[in-house]
Amino acid sequence: MAVYGYARVSSVGQSLEIQQEALARAGCSVIRSEKVSGTSRQGREELERLLEFVTEGDILVVTRIDRLARSMRDLQDIFHELKSRGACLRATEQSIDTSSPEGKAFADILGVFSEFETALRKERQMEGIAKAKAEGRYLGRKATARAKSEQVLNMRQEGIGPTAIARQLGISRASVYRIIGKK
Known part of the structure; x- marks a missing residue:
């Protein structure tokens, strides 16, 4: 049984250090990290690499579920992938441990809220951009x-x-x- 950690931040300016330290304290023998934004698994090479080599009895650890996935579809896909390999998921800052039915249910609930939060943030951002454009303040990035x-x-x-x-x-x-x- 191996314990693997996965850390992710959304932007280059953010630090992975806090997540990496928490994963090390959680007993992760291997920690994969990346700075990738977005709401899907696309472009998350380190996550894909981890998912490829987890096997029966292994544990994938994240600090929070939103570091792993921002959409319910991706979260469910990752759950199913881990389950099919006989592995489970744990989160250090949330009561998530997919080796138990309660942990899986809680992860599903958090995933729904994470997806909802992402949708609301995107909607607010688009509203702000539309307002700024209407007022002539949004000119986009300089060439x-x-x-x-x-x-x-x-x-x-x-x-x-x-x-x-x-x-x-x-x-x-x-x-x-x-x-x-x-x-």
């Missing part, structure tokens, strides 16, 4: 790459490669190629 078009073209003429240009100017390689292609 950083386009503002550097002249620099990109000059650097390219000097023989500097697209990857180096992108790094030096703090823009994506795709932007560099787009600018070079328009000249």
Whole structure:
């Protein structure tokens, strides 16, 4: 039986340290961490890696259920995947242990509230954006790459490669190629 930990934060500016420490205290022998946003499992490579190698009797530990999934569908899929492998899920900050019927029920309830909270937050965000647009205050992100078009073209003429240009100017390689292609 192995105890695996999974830590996730939504943005690059957030720290994984608190979750990692809690998972270590919970006895996790392996802790996988990632900084990935979104409401689905897409792009969560560390989670997928963990789910691939859990086996009979293993335990997957998270600090809170919302670190694992933000939608009921994903949460249920993860529960079923763990169950089919003979593994269970525990949360350090919530009374969740899917090895018991009570723990599974509680996890389901929390999952519903997590999904509801995400939907409300998205709705409020869209309302705020719509209001700001109507008032002429929402202009979107500034076009950083386009503002550097002249620099990109000059650097390219000097023989500097697209990857180096992108790094030096703090823009994506795709932007560099787009600018070079328009000249």
